[in-house]
Amino acid sequence: MMSLSVTFNIVLSNVASAPSNWLGPVSPSYESYLANCASNLDPICGRDIYFAVFYGNTTVIEDCCDELVSDVGKVCHDDMTKFVLTKTKFKSSDVQIVERSQKIWNDCVVSLGLMVKTGVSREIPEALARTYTLQQTTMVQELLERGMMHDAGAVGPRDGG
Structure with missing residues (x-):
């Protein structure tokens, strides 16, 4: 193949x-x-x-x-x-x-665990957002900077609080 x-x-x-x-x-x-x-x-x-x-x-x-x-x-x-x-x-x-x-x-x-860029923001479920690793968070930030996804305010790891 x-x-x-x-x-x-x-x-x-x-x-x-x-x-x-x-x-x-x-x-x-x-x-x-x-x-x-x-x-x-x-x-x-x-x-x-x-x-x-x-x-x-x-x-x-x-x-x-x-x-x-x-x-x-x-x-x-x-x-x-x-x-x-x-x-x-x-x-x-x-x-x-x-x-x-x-x-x-x-x-x-x-x-x-990312949001699809469709013109309408989709929030990542809170449970999923809490499971983000540092690497995933970095990747999300890069995708945001490149305009490949929307920031719905639910990006990144949670501090447990």
Whole structure:
């Protein structure tokens, strides 16, 4: 099985055989950007996320969710999905793929105890907020700074009081 990084490198190398309705060749800088996005995933996680998004036949485990959210990020995840959708193989199921991609992202964010950025803030349940570790709190702060989630005022460990 291929990793997401290898898969994207193969997709990127096949630009010359793209259909006439395809948006055209990818600029070297965008190609590099997409390859960099994909390289942030462990090969096994990349494979699992790829098959979960494009075929719906794999479950993404929490460790892979952590890599997706922390290392790849929402913008890269969406951009990689959009790029692969330009291939004719997936054109007929693009709506389902986009829905699966968003569901996988949202499920990963929720499984990590974060809030999904949807335009409407969702508070993290108090019991979950109390279980945050320092590492999770740091990750939440980074996601807030990057604009990948909303601050609903329930972020961070509680002092027990």
